[in-house]
Amino acid sequence: MGWEVFKLTQYEEIKKGEKGAWVSIAAYLVLSSIKLWIGYTFLSGALVADGYNNLTDIIASVAVLIGLKISQKPPDVDHPYGHFRAETIAALIASFIMATVGLQVIIDTGRKLIGGDFEAPNLLTAWVAIGAAIVMLIVYSYNSRLAKKINNAALHAAAKDNLSDALVSIGAAVGIIGAQFGWTWLDPVAALAVGLIICKTAWEIFYSSTHALTDGIDEKVLKKLHTTVANTKGVRAITDLKARVHGNNVLVEIIVQVDPELSLIEGHTICDEIERRLFKKHNILNVNVHVEPLEPEQKTSEYNI
Incomplete structure (x- = not known):
């Protein structure tokens, strides 16, 4: 029957999902390196925070990749339903790491805002943020199409995260450009917003993972x-x-x-x-x-x- 044939190819489709995870990891590695280097060099707190955001995304993507790898193991005596929950456990661990990074960004930016020591970053940092947003939109489009093709929820969630990262980079660019017009406080405010977004994403992953692990369903x-x-x-x-x-x-x-x-x-x-x-x-x-x-x-x- 149709569903029985589909079931036989399930593990093959999971393996296809690895391509999307690798694309995300490669993009995040390049973008986080560039953002952190340019951000620290040209004094943009917003771009630095966006770079740390991409570092957490690397962790989340690696978690998805590990989960997909383990999920391909067939059922055995100890796991009659297979190993599909490995992906959920990996995502749960990633949420704790993301929350730690997000809180650190918030703390560092909060200290800067309280100190009132603002300095306008170089306009180059805004162009880097805009370029990163374009790259992430391309990655989002690729992963979104692949997730629909193989009907993979984890890759679909990763695609949504790609879109969120593109929007975060656009927000960072707005903060940097605003600082060029004398609103120097706008750059650290944008950095603070990025920190909050990281924590929000970590909470959403934590909630969905624990909900699934406790057999919860919508x-x-x-x-x-x-x-x-x-x-x-x-x-x-x-x-x-x-x-x-x-x-x-x-x-x-x-x-x-x-x-x-x-x-x-x-x-x-x-x-x-x-x-x-x-x-x-x-x-x-x-x-x-x-x-x-x-x-x-x-x-x-x-x-x-």
């Missing part, structure tokens, strides 16, 4: 799954529906009630149809369906987390 996703199963021909009621995120996959467990007069083969056909519909509509590859005879007096549940 309630809206459950409602959509419930609707798809309920609309499957032959399903008379849904007594239980559970789902949890496992790396880039969603594991679903369902208990449905069908006509008690159906044969075993007919009940199995309904199970196959549920799996097919969940794959087609929601790209769900791992579904466990249990069929029970319809009991009219039994109260059905909408869904469970």
